[in-house]
Amino acid sequence: xxxxxxxxxxxxxxxxxxxxxxxxxxxxxxxxxxxxxxxxxxxxxxxxxxxxxxxxxxxxxxxxxxxxxxxxxxxxxxxxxxxxxxxxxxxxxxxxxxxxxxxxxxxxxxxxxxxxxxxxxxxxxxxxxxxxxxxxxxxxxxxxxxxxxxxxxxxxxxxxxxxxxxxxxxxxxxxxxxxxxxxxxxxxxxxxx
Amino acid sequence: xxxxxxxxxxxxxxxxxxxxxxxxxxxxxxxxxxxxxxxxxxxxxxxxxxxxxxxxxxxxxxxxxxxxxxxxxxxxxxxxxxxxxxxxxxxxxxxxxxxxxxxxxxxxxxxxxxxxxxxxxxxxxxxxxxxxxxxxxxxxxxxxxxxxxxxxxxxxxxxxxxxxxxxxxxxxxxxxxxxxxxxxxxxxxxxxxxxxxxxxxxxxxxxxxxxxxxxxxxxxxxxxxxxxxxxxxxxxxxxxxxxxxxxxxxxxxxxxxxxxxxxxxxxxxxxxxxx
Numbered sequence: 001x002x003x004x005x006x007x008x009x010x011x012x013x014x015x016x017x018x019x020x021x022x023x024x025x026x027x028x029x030x031x032x033x034x035x036x037x038x039x040x041x042x043x044x045x046x047x048x049x050x051x052x053x054x055x056x057x058x059x060x061x062x063x064x065x066x067x068x069x070x071x072x073x074x075x076x077x078x079x080x081x082x083x084x085x086x087x088x089x090x091x092x093x094x095x096x097x098x099x100x101x102x103x104x105x106x107x108x109x110x111x112x113x114x115x116x117x118x119x120x121x122x123x124x125x126x127x128x129x130x131x132x133x134x135x136x137x138x139x140x141x142x143x144x145x146x147x148x149x150x151x152x153x154x155x156x157x158x159x160x161x162x163x164x165x166x167x168x169x170x171x172x173x174x175x176x177x178x179x180x181x182x183x184x185x186x187x188x189x190x191x192x193x
Numbered sequence: 194x195x196x197x198x199x200x201x202x203x204x205x206x207x208x209x210x211x212x213x214x215x216x217x218x219x220x221x222x223x224x225x226x227x228x229x230x231x232x233x234x235x236x237x238x239x240x241x242x243x244x245x246x247x248x249x250x251x252x253x254x255x256x257x258x259x260x261x262x263x264x265x266x267x268x269x270x271x272x273x274x275x276x277x278x279x280x281x282x283x284x285x286x287x288x289x290x291x292x293x294x295x296x297x298x299x300x301x302x303x304x305x306x307x308x309x310x311x312x313x314x315x316x317x318x319x320x321x322x323x324x325x326x327x328x329x330x331x332x333x334x335x336x337x338x339x340x341x342x343x344x345x346x347x348x349x350x351x352x353x354x355x356x357x358x359x360x361x362x363x364x365x366x367x368x369x370x371x372x373x374x375x376x377x378x379x380x381x382x383x384x385x386x387x388x389x390x391x392x393x394x395x396x397x398x399x400x401x402x403x404x405x406x407x408x409x410x411x412x413x414x415x416x417x418x419x420x421x422x423x424x425x426x427x428x429x430x431x432x433x434x435x436x437x438x439x440x441x442x443x444x445x446x447x448x449x450x451x452x453x454x455x456x457x458x459x460x461x462x463x464x465x466x467x468x
Contacts, residue, residue, distance in 0.1 A: 037425075040437045046423035046435040047444075050361040058360045058367065062374050116380050126381045160360075162370055169363035170428045 053077065057160035065159050077156035081167070082147055084174040089150040089182045094134030103190075111171050112180060117163070121190040128164065138185045138192040147181045185188055205239025221413045225402060225466065236326065236400035236464025239407045246319055253301030257324070262300065265331050272332040273461055275383065276450045279345035285349050287449045289411040296320065311353045314440060316406050324373040325409045326398045330464040337461060346450070349443060353451030356444065357389075362421035368448065371420075383468075394456035396465025403468050410452075414445050464467045 037045070050058075053073065056065040065073050079091035090096060100114045101107035107124035114120065118125035120134045137147075149156050152167030152174070166172045172180075183189050227232070250256045261267045276287040282294045293313060297304040304310070312318045340459060341347045360367040371380070376387035386393055398409040408416075415437040422428060423435040438444040 034259075039435075040442065042425055042435045043438045043442075043444070045424070045425050047361055049424070050359065054360040054365060057365070058355075058358050060358055060369070062358060062360070062367065062369050099348065122215075128378070128380045129376050130375055154363075162375065164364040164366075169422075169424075171363050171422070173429075 021062055053155065053159075063160045063162075070159055071158045076154055077153050077159070077165075077168075078149070081152045081156060082174050083148070084178045086175070086178065088178055089144050089185065090175060090178030090180075091182065092179045093183050093186055093189065095176070096179035096181070097189070099172065099180050111176075112166070114180075123190065134184065134191055136192055138187060138189070142187050144181050148177060148183060151177050151180060222402065229466070234400070234464065234466060235402070235406060236398075236466065239323045239326040239398075239400070240330050242319070243323035243325070243330075245322055247327055250371040251296065251300030253304055255300050257295065257300070261325065261449055265328065268328055270335050271333050272463075273335045273337050274339060274379035276446050276453065277339070278345050285343075285345055285443075285450065287411060287441075287446050289321055289329060289409055290446065292321060292324050292328070293441060309427050316412065322398070322407045322409060324463055326407055329398055329461070332461045333463055335461055337392075337449070337453060337456045337459050339457055342452070349447045350454060351449050352443070353447035353449075356448055357451055362423040364420065364422050366421050368417065388452050389455040392459035394453045395459045396462050396467070397465045398463060399465030399468050407464065411440060411445055414448050415440065 002021075053065070053068070053076070056068045056073070057063070059066045068076075084090070097103065098119065099109055099112035101109050101112065101124065103121060103123060106126060107121070114134070115124055115127045117128040117130035117135045118132065119129075120137075122135065146157070150158075150163075151172070153165045154161045154163040155165055155168075164171070167174060167177055184191060186192065214449065225235075235388070244264070247257045247261075248263075258265070272288060275291070276285055278285050279291065279294070279450075281298070284290075286294060293304075296302045296313070297410055302309050313320045316322060341350055357368045357373075360370070371385050372387055373389065376385050388394065394410070398407055400407050418437050424430075425433040425435060427433055
């Protein structure tokens with residue numbers, strides 16, 4: 001008799017637990033639509049958006065993933081890379097140059113901003129020394145597909161690298177990255193002259 | 194002939210790079226150097242302004258000097274121990290937060306008054322930056338000594354350490370990427386310092402001639418977050434962008450606590466002068 005009662009109680013509890021989150025989930029989106037998020041709330045969400053791979057790189061060494069095997073890490077990251085329909089080498093080289101760093105604005109560009117870390121066009125002196133120099137990049141015999149992957153998601157080749165995953169986060173669209181690749185591999189671009 | 198032209202151009206380009214880099218490293222423009230040699234510092238104007246504000250009574254007739262003594266006598270050395278836990282407001286506070294709490298709690302300013310809050314937050318406002326500079330300057334020549342006596346301080350310090358290495362946002366940045374891993378390198382021509390190893394907290398609040406303003410550490414930390422490109426759902430939607438943490442929040446104070454604890458033993462020299 002006792003056993004039956006216990007089992008009944010367990011089932012009841014289980015039902016309660018199962019039902020509660022479902023009810024909450026149904027209510028939550030309605031509230032979010034009505035209420036505008038406060039700045040504190042927005043910041044908290046932005047921080048909690050940290051993905052599994054960022055978390056693995058958030059240790060004091062910063063450059064070696066913790067908790068995820070390096071090969072799995074690379075494979076997972078490679079799976080996120082989306083390729084554009086027209087191939088990895090785009091056609092609009094001028095747009096690629098602008099995204100790489102607009103020479104008319106001293107190499108500035110809001111989204112690509114390559115000159116912050118890399119040197120490239122010899123005319124642009126204000127370039128950072130964090131990444132390797134990209135002068136003569138097109139002559140090094142690098143596969144454009146590798147260049148594309150490196151810009152789209154550098155962690156696919158170099159886990160926890162300092163280089164931002166520009167395509168992964170949607171800062172650059174696949175077509176835009178293809179244009180940058182075209183600019184970097186074009187024999188007539190100032191990088192390769 | 195062609196070779197020679199190439200050589201000349203290479204030397205020219207090299208020279209240009211060299212001067213640009215050395216300019217960036219020298220940091221101070223000549224007119225400011227001359228001013229400094231004459232014993233004048235743009236930050237001193239803020240100290241004077243802060244001193245005036247310190248003795249000015251608030252809405253209920255009390256001034257900062259009423260409690261803290263004429264010319265802030267009782268505040269000497271206070272900045273060297275901040276951020277720390279305060280019983281009356283029940284939280285760990287940095288200098289900006291402490292000043293806001295004092296003004297609203299004891300001097301009769303209304304915390305819910307939007308006009309006052311705006312004036313207080315403002316960079317060029319009469320309250321926060323001058324008062325912080327003045328109070329910080331009272332600890333000049335003393336050694337930074339942040340102790341984690343209270344459990345809340347310990348908790349916030351650990352959180353600050355975690356935040357320092359937390360990689361997040363559309364650029365996968367953390368404080369540590371630029372200021373620990375890449376310290377000593379350049380973003381364009383701007384050198385990257387290591388505030389933890391080199392104890393750089395000593396000269397904050399600092400006058401930055403690039404923006405022609407006095408910056409408290411609160412401003413500095415919050416502006417750093419802009420580089421993270423934080424977003425709520427998707428980066429390419431502008432309404433999702435999150436540029437800075439809210440002012441006087443624990444995120445900012447945790448990082449300040451982490452950096453200042455690392456600077457223990459260094460001597461306070463306020464105001465600093467930076468690019």
